[in-house]
Amino acid sequence: MxxxxxxxxxxxxxxxxxxxxxxxxxxxxxxxxxxxxxxxxxxxxxxxxxxxxxxxxxxxxxxxxxxxxxxxxxxxxxxxxxxxxxxxxxxxxxxxxxxxxxxxxxxxxxxxxxxxxxxxxxxxxxxxxxxxxxxxxxxxxxxxxxxxxxxxxxxxxxxxxxxxxxxxxxxxxxxxxxxxxxxxxxxxxxxxxxxxxxxxxxxxxxxxVTPVSSTAEKVNQSVFFVEKKEKIRLLTSILKKLKHERTIVFSRTKHGADKIVKLLAKNGLRAAAIHGNKSQNARQKALGEFKDSHLKILIATDIAARGIDIEQLPLVINYDLPNVPETYVHRIGRTGRAGQEGKAISFCDVEERPYLADIEKLIGLKIKIEKINK
Structure with a gap:
């Protein structure tokens, strides 16, 4: 049509x-x-x-x-x-x-x-x-x-x-x-x-058009089981190894988003956070740089990220798993848009195991488990 x-x-x-x-x-x-x-x-x-x-x-x-x-x-x-x-x-x-x-x-x-x-x-x-x-x-x-x-x-x-x-x-x-x-x-x-x-x-x-449980068909989903204190090391390793053009990393809290930015900076990776405590100018500046590929890594809370439409975004990382399973669907919907292929990686610590179970129940899919290379 x-x-x-x-x-x-x-x-x-x-x-x-x-x-x-x-x-x-x-x-x-x-x-x-x-x-x-x-x-x-x-x-x-x-x-x-x-x-x-x-x-x-x-x-x-x-x-x-x-x-x-x-x-x-x-x-x-x-x-x-x-x-x-x-x-x-x-x-x-x-x-x-x-x-x-x-x-x-x-x-x-x-x-x-x-x-x-x-x-x-x-x-x-x-x-x-x-x-x-x-x-x-x-x-x-x-x-x-x-x-x-x-x-x-x-x-x-x-x-x-x-x-x-x-x-x-x-x-x-x-x-x-x-x-x-x-x-x-x-x-x-x-x-x-x-x-x-x-x-x-x-x-x-x-x-x-698509049920609540639907996740983009062309999104390759995987999960790492990792201790909370080891998450930043794993994130740094992935970002340096994959060298994606642009990546959105989801944090559950505003404080967590700011902390991730600081820890990545210590490891030589430039990132910016967008969340409700940031000024409008700061949020728009970060988004503009990200859309123009001047900034490769964006750390976002769910409220700030809703509605962001980035063309050809290859990777989404769930640094914290959401406690509402529908939110997972929204998050990974940032990649694999308009028929493009995408990848969604999640980190899951012990406390987040129930969240993962709820997500898998909702989407009707067992998410592929990745092993951490030590």
Whole structure:
């Protein structure tokens, strides 16, 4: 199937062609027609399968077809997302797709001055991409009004709720019109998340492209059983031996991420950490250097890493195994994207054995055990 078979308008098709995309992914094939018809939707698909375009393209088309010219634009669509990095990424994609349309957007998030964001909003924007905290802040200041919202999108909904945004989201929901189109996208859909989704959507159509347990087929997964105190030595050895272009290393905590950076530096390896305590400028600088291959090793916590889309990332290392098995799926979804091959290596100490068992149960696969060469 080609994008032109999805009833998308010519300006969008032209923009898509210029990005180099020719064939829609499975989630795009299923979701775009449903959204264009005006239905509410629950979309569940593995990371790296193109969820952003699955909602951004039909969103732009629906707004373009019903826009009013010559008036100050009220905010007509709201995209809620958990992290700054993901908000920026979504905004960048919308900017690409709207190239030949007269629709404006703005991305707002905390950790930076609100001045520039407020200026953009006051010019009039059709689409607002926001993290919940900054959005509520600007709503309380009477800078943002959501009473004209036609389409509401919750992206990475499971992560937003896991991060404690449930009360913020409920507050925001009281300020948007009850008559609206709502899209609920997530890579995982545990029962409590699904229950919440059905509570805010109206007769939603469900699209489940890959189950929660699905891990990328082209990701080669392996695990080392290693003592906690020996992890840094093993990490250093792997990074020096494999000499991958770029590697993301996952740490369970912010303090742990910073510690790994310092220990690698002592072994002659330059790395940078991204986590919630880092300033927005520091996080964007590290991400920019990593995407440009000026920085080869990125140490990340799960919250900071969600939504990072790095082309041709060959290796992910789980320095700490996650205690939530679905998080493992998200992590290794950073590699093996868009049909590329990838490798995911995990370190497992004695205390983490139960986490490994939960992960293997979820994905229905025994992860290959690697031996440490001494």
């Amino acid at each position: 080609e994008f032109k078979q999805l009833s998308l308008i010519a300006p969008l098709l032209k923009a898509i062609t210029e990005t180099g995309y020719t064939h829609p992914t499975a989630i795009q094939q299923k979701a775009i027609p449903i959204v264009l018809q005006g239905n509410d939707l629950i979309g569940c698909a593995q990371t790296g399968t193109g969820k952003t375009a699955a909602f951004a393209l039909p969103l732009l088309q629906r707004l373009e077809e019903t826009k009013t010219l010559g008036k100050l634009v009220p905010i007509r669509a709201l995209i809620l997302t958990p992290t700054r990095e993901l908000a920026i990424q979504i905004g960048d994609n919308i900017n690409l797709y709207r190239k030949y349309l007269k629709l404006n957007y703005c991305t707002i998030f905390g950790g930076v001055s609100q001045e520039k964001q407020v200026k953009e909003i006051k010019k009039g924007v059709d689409i607002l991409v926001a993290t919940p905290g900054r959005l509520l802040d600007l709503m309380n200041q009477k800078i943002v009004s959501l009473d004209k919202i036609e389409i509401l999108i919750l992206d990475e909904a499971d992560n937003m709720l896991d991060m404690g945004f449930i009360h913020d989201i409920k507050k925001i929901l009281t300020k948007v019109p009850s008559k609206r189109q709502t899209l609920f996208f997530s890579a995982t859909m545990p029962p409590n998340i699904r229950k919440f989704a059905h509570g805010i959507l109206h007769k939603p159509v469900e699209v489940d």
